[in-house]
Amino acid sequence: MSYLKTIEYRIIPTQSFTVIRNCSGCGQKTRFQNTGKFRVNANSSKIDVWLIYQCEKCRHTFNLTIYERQKNTNIPADEYQRFLDNDEQLAEAYGRNFQLFQKNKAEIDSKSENYELVKLQELIDETVCGSQTVITLQNPYHLKIRPEKLAAEILGLSSSQVKKLIAKEAITIRSTAQSVYISFSEISA
Numbered sequence: 001m002s003y004l005k006t007i008e009y010r011i012i013p014t015q016s017f018t019v020i021r022n023c024s025g026c027g028q029k030t031r032f033q034n035t036g037k038f039r040v041n042a043n044s045s046k047i048d049v050w051l052i053y054q055c056e057k058c059r060h061t062f063n064l065t066i067y068e069r070q071k072n073t074n075i076p077a078d079e080y081q082r083f084l085d086n087d088e089q090l091a092e093a094y095g096r097n098f099q100l101f102q103k104n105k106a107e108i109d110s111k112s113e114n115y116e117l118v119k120l121q122e123l124i125d126e127t128v129c130g131s132q133t134v135i136t137l138q139n140p141y142h143l144k145i146r147p148e149k150l151a152a153e154i155l156g157l158s159s160s161q162v163k164k165l166i167a168k169e170a171i172t173i174r175s176t177a178q179s180v181y182i183s184f185s186e187i188s189a
């Protein structure tokens, strides 16, 4: 049978990132966790908002800057209220916001990058010659997962089986910061 199968997934983090940084309380590098709370400082018409992270060991805090010296008109009113309410869902969303960590130069503990694969679509085109499957995994959160590990997970194979298939050129894997592409004609592991 001839077909071109294209399958698309999105890699979604399932929990807040953990930050690794020097803790002044512990005097060494430790892991900081999302407290799920915000700190808001409203000074005249300028507003600062932080997401509060906390050392696992000594409870020293580290604030990730969300807004810095912003005019209150620049912050959506409903979001501002959610900051004041320490809205857990919003704190979780910011805790998985890769750009926020980059902006704050906060080092993400790659071991904290738990994720799930959400299938977006699967299309089959039977008008082509040959049989080919192309799997695209969007990685909008820039999680640092080895492409081989993703291939093993998607295909239900062990990582050594995947390595062998790559060596035999039965599978091709390409990756960019935003996506991983896995393609193969047929798999005989």
Ligand SMILES: [Zn+2]
Binding pocket: 023, 024, 025, 026, 027, 030, 055, 056, 057, 058, 059, 060
């Ligand atoms: Zn500490």
